[in-house]
Each structure stands twice: as C-alpha cells, then as structure tokens.
Amino acid sequence: MNNRLRELRAEREWSQADLAERLAVSRQTINAIETGKYDPSLPLAFAIAKLFGLSIESIFSPDE
Amino acid sequence: MWKDYWFAGATRSYWVLSTTLMLAYVLAMLLDVHLDSGASTLFRVLAALLPAVLIIGFVLLEFRRVRNTDELRQRMELEAGMLTLAVAVPVLTALGLLDDAGLLEVPLLISVPVLMGIYLTAQAWAHRRYR
Incomplete structure (x- = not known):
C-alpha cells in the first residue's frame, strides 16, 4: 500500500516523533508506515485521516 | 533508549513485579539445587514446581506489557x-x-x-x- 504520510507530515513541519505523539503510537510505527514496511490497522488509518482532515483514500492507496 | 527498544509498554508496576519474580525465581532455583535429599517428598515436589509457577507469572506479566504497546x-x-x-x-x-x-x-x-x-x-x- 502506498501512502502520503511523509508528504503530509512535512507540510506541517512535524517530525516523526511529533506525529507519533499525536497518534499515540511509537516513532518506529510512523517510520514503518512511511517506508511502506507496515500497513496500519483501520482504526489507526482513521486516526491519521482525522488528524490531517482528509479521507483515508486520499492518504492511502493500494499498490498498482 | 534500550528500555524503549526491548521493554516497550513497561510500566512502573511491570518493573517492580518482574524484578520481584526474577529474584524469587533465582531463590527458587537455588533452593532446588541445594535442597536436602532428606526433605519430605511433598516439600521437594513443591520446591520443584515453584520455578514453573514463577515463570507462568512472568509470562502473564509479559502478556500484559505487550498489550500496552502500540x-x-x-x-x-x-x-x-x-x-x-x-x-x-x-x-x-x-x-x-x-x-x-x-x-x-x-x-x-x-x-x-x-x-x-x-x-x-x-x-x-x-x-x-x-x-
């Protein structure tokens, strides 16, 4: 799955640690999602979408 | 930090309980090793089972710690x-x-x-x- 997490985070000038704190997860989780090593659960994807004020599908997209 | 790496989700109560269990385990193992062969069978059985009980406690503690992680x-x-x-x-x-x-x-x-x-x-x- 592809995602725009790094791009959205950079727009807000947040570090991975900042985003991790806002989502109550570890920095390692943010890094793993950004690098495509880990796909978040649906609740976490919803939390990410809510935090950025976007829909899930505008942040995450399936591999082509 | 190494504690975040290996022990994510560990609370203060985790450290207190895990340290206590670890010390009790060492004592139980020492008791087993140095147990007098003249001790009663019941006592020897209980002494032999004690480390297993402590390991179960430790596993349950680990289970709780993992549930506290992301x-x-x-x-x-x-x-x-x-x-x-x-x-x-x-x-x-x-x-x-x-x-x-x-x-x-x-x-x-x-x-x-x-x-x-x-x-x-x-x-x-x-x-x-x-x-």
Whole structure:
C-alpha cells in the first residue's frame, strides 16, 4: 500500500516523533508506515485521516 | 533508549513485579539445587514446581506489557513469538531425540535458556525488520 504520510507530515513541519505523539503510537510505527514496511490497522488509518482532515483514500492507496 | 527498544509498554508496576519474580525465581532455583535429599517428598515436589509457577507469572506479566504497546510492537511480538515457536520446537525436539538415542547428554533444564535465547534473537530480528 502506498501512502502520503511523509508528504503530509512535512507540510506541517512535524517530525516523526511529533506525529507519533499525536497518534499515540511509537516513532518506529510512523517510520514503518512511511517506508511502506507496515500497513496500519483501520482504526489507526482513521486516526491519521482525522488528524490531517482528509479521507483515508486520499492518504492511502493500494499498490498498482 | 534500550528500555524503549526491548521493554516497550513497561510500566512502573511491570518493573517492580518482574524484578520481584526474577529474584524469587533465582531463590527458587537455588533452593532446588541445594535442597536436602532428606526433605519430605511433598516439600521437594513443591520446591520443584515453584520455578514453573514463577515463570507462568512472568509470562502473564509479559502478556500484559505487550498489550500496552502500540499495534506495530504487537505485530513484532507476534512475529517474534511465531518465529520462536518455529525454531524452538524442532531444536528442542532434536535435542530431546539425540538425548533419547544416547548420542548427546542434554539436561532438560537447558530448554528454558535455549528458548529465551531464541526468543531474544527473534525479537531482535523483528525489530530490525521494521526499523
């Protein structure tokens, strides 16, 4: 799955640690999602979408 | 920090309880080793079972700690646990059969450190995978 997490985070000038704190997860989780090593659960994807004020599908997209 | 790496989700009560259990385990093992052969059978059975009870307590404590971690950590613990099972079962079975065939003398007590060694290696692998 592809995602725009790094791009959205950079727009807000947040570090991975900042985003991790806002989502109550570890920095390692943010890094793993950004690098495509880990796909978040649906609740976490919803939390990410809510935090950025976007829909899930505008942040995450399936591999082509 | 190493504590965040190996002990994510550990609370203050975790440290207090795990330290207590670890000390009790060491004492129980020392008791087992130095137990007088003249002690009653009941006492010897209880002394032999005590470390197992303490290990169960430690496993339950670890279970609670893992439940306090985020979803990626839980995934890593699951993968480490599955890898431990996949490696430990054939290794311990092979050691047991070699012992049974009289080709190797393997004390049953080494199974715990072997299991812990495999688990720690599996954890390190899982952490590395998602780094």
